[in-house]
Structure formats: C-alpha cells, structure tokens
Amino acid sequence: MSEVMIQLLLRSIWETVLMTAASGLISLVAGLPLGLALIATERGGIAENRWVNRILGIIVDGFRSVPFIILLVALIPVTRLIVGTSIGTWAAIVPLAIAATPYYARVAEVSLREVDRGLIDAARAMGGNRWTIIREVLVPEALPGIVAGFTVTLITLVGASAMAGAIGAGGLGDLAIRYGYQRFETTVMFVVVAVLIVLVYGIQWLGDRLVARLDHRA
Template sequence: MTWTEMQPLLSQACWDTLYMVGWSTLIAVAGGLPLGILLVLTDRGGLLQNVVAQKVLGQVVNIARSMPFIILMVALMGFTRWITGTTIGREAAIVPLAIGAVPFFARLVETAVREVDGGLVEAVQAMGGNTWTIVRKVLVPESLPSLIASTTTTVVALIGYSAMAGTVGAGGLGDIAIRYGYQRFETQLMWITVAILAVVISLIQFAGDYAARSLHRRDGRSGPAPRLRLLKADAAAGETA
C-alpha cells in the first residue's frame, strides 16, 4: 500500500480517535469530578460524613474499575444500542469509553482532593463557609494541578482503550492497525499507526505535565497564607453584599 492510499485512511482514523477520546474525556470529567469529591466529603471526618454512602459509592467505583475494558464493551452492548441505535462506530464506542473512564477518573480526583491542606478547609469553615463554598473556593482550586495531571492520565488511558475498541468496529487508529496491519498483513501501515499513537500520547503528556508544573510553581510562589487572605477577602465581600 502506497502513502497516497494510506494518507486518507490515517487522517480519518486520527480524527475518529480524537473524536472518541475528546467526548469520552468530557463525560469522564463531568461525571468523575463530582463523584471523586463526594467520596472525600462523605468519608470519616468529611464535611458530609456518611460512612454507608461512602462505602456504597466506593464499592461501585471499585467494581467498575476492576472490569476489563473489552468485557465492559460487550456487557454494555444493549445499553449502547439503546443510547446510540448501534453497537459499532465511533459514537457507539463513546458509551463504554465514558462509562469506563468515570470511575477511573473519580479515584484520581479523590486522591488529588485528599492532598489539599486541611488548614485551609478549617479556616473557611471558621469564616462561616458552607460545603459548596469550600468545594468551590478551596478543594477544587487547591487540587487543580493534580486534577490536570489526573485528566492527562485519563486521556492517555482513553487513547489506549479507543485503540482496543477498534478491534470490535469502533473505528480509529486501532481499527486501522487490526484491519489493515494485522488482517491484511500491511505491516508498514501498522507500524505507522503505532508511531502516530506514540506521538499523540507524548504530546498530550507533555502538555498536561507543563500545565500542572506551571500551576505548581504559581501555587508555590503564593503559599497558603496569601491564599487564606484572599479567601478572607472573598468572605468579607460576601458579607458586605
């Protein structure tokens, strides 16, 4: 197969992979962020302490995370057909990709939020801040560098999952590698696909690491004391209003 023949196949496959991963990431962040924060808030000593709810949520997340992705795709075929009307193609692949990524991202969020300085939380509580204020003003902003790193990890994992989804007709680079590289013995095309995946993952990892390091440096310069003064100023402004 010549490059002229490979180029349109690879272009469409790259777009399909980015499409699947992009939408799956948005859904994973939208679902995993509140779930991860809720796991922290309902834990012992949390602002919304509820041990039973925390255990139930934790078990659901653990079970979902423990299921191999290829089995998850098969198990969700009925649900995927109900949502999208089909079980093949990039739109259908988004369903198991997103469902598999939500608990994965939620655990990363839980770890990131637990690293937040408890002194800042106590300070906002002392100023009369409610749970929503603490989440919005302290937990999310203070854990943002770790959250960005967690999102990067999730995106990289989703790229691998999307390649796996290509084996069952989801499209994308995985589909090209299997259908042409393996089944039709187009070894050159398969290795080009592998190289593209490696480059894409490296670029995403670099961008995520750079963003996380930039935020860490900014937080390191500001320190907890200036941030606490800003929180006090926000509280005072709220009381004045």
C-alpha cells in the same frame, strides 16, 4: 503508503481524537463530582456519611475492576439504547466514558485528599458552607493534581480507544487490525504505533505545561 491509505490514516486519527476527547470530557464532568462526593462523605469529611461513601466506593471499584474489553461487550445493549447502534465511533464513546469515569473519580479523589486539612478547617471556622469549601478551597488547591490526573485519563483513553477498534469502533486500532495485522502490512502497523506515540506525548506535554502554570507552589 498509498494515497488511499493516507486518507484512511487521517480519518482514523480523527476518529481516535474524537473518541478520546468526547469520552474524556464526559469522564471529567461526571468523574470530578464523583471524586468530590467520595471525599466529602468520607470519615471526617465536610459531609460525612459512611453509608453513602461505602455505596459510592463499591460502585466505583466495581466498574474499575471489569476489564475494558469485557465492559465493552457487556454494555452493547446500553450503547445501542443510547446511540442506536453498537458499532462505530459514537458507539465506542459510551463504554469509554463509562469506563473512564470511575477511574478518573479515584484519581481526582487522591488529589483532593492531598489538600491541607488546615485550609478546610480555616474555611469552616470562617463560616464557609460545604459548597464554599468545595469551590474556594478543595478544587482550587487540588487543581494541579486534578489536571494531571485528567491527563493520565486521556492517555489511558487513547489506548482504550485503540482496543475498541477490535470490535468495529473505528480509529487507529481498527486500522492497525484490519490493514496492519489481517493484511500483513507491517508499514501500516508501524505508522499507527508511531502516531499513537505522538498522540500520547502530545497529550502529556500539554498536560504538564498546564499543571506547571496552575501549580502556585512551583
């Protein structure tokens, strides 16, 4: 690979990391409370409200059912309104975050549902309010699963960010399409695939290590 191509590769790696990290952080900040709301308002939950739970479920599943490439195009007006443009790395973060948030909400919901109901009942019996139960029981007990789910979400975002490169978002996907595919430079394609594999393995390794440290049952 030429020096120019190496520079393009390094820039593309940075853009992919930026898109993944920024959208992942947004999905964590928005998705975890959404997952908590789904658990809290379900039947028998600490804030049972079947109508709220049903509405939240419809919204979450509605966004999750739309293929990312379609969501990417459909959200162009929203993206342009938020960041002032519909192309580029920062523009891609908007649909990535919107797609990842409901996905992570469901993942977090599964982890939160696995918390022993006996612990929740004990907290209630000791006079704990809803916020106390969430802060002292639900989140701490489900934390390994929450982190594991976030790791999976980040890996999904790596793939989605590569897909976003198809419409000018930058990153490794854009590099693979413009140079590897359109210019028939197979070396570039192989290098991009190798870098993506390393990124995924790195994220999974870090996630697994963190989960192992947080899991008090281990």
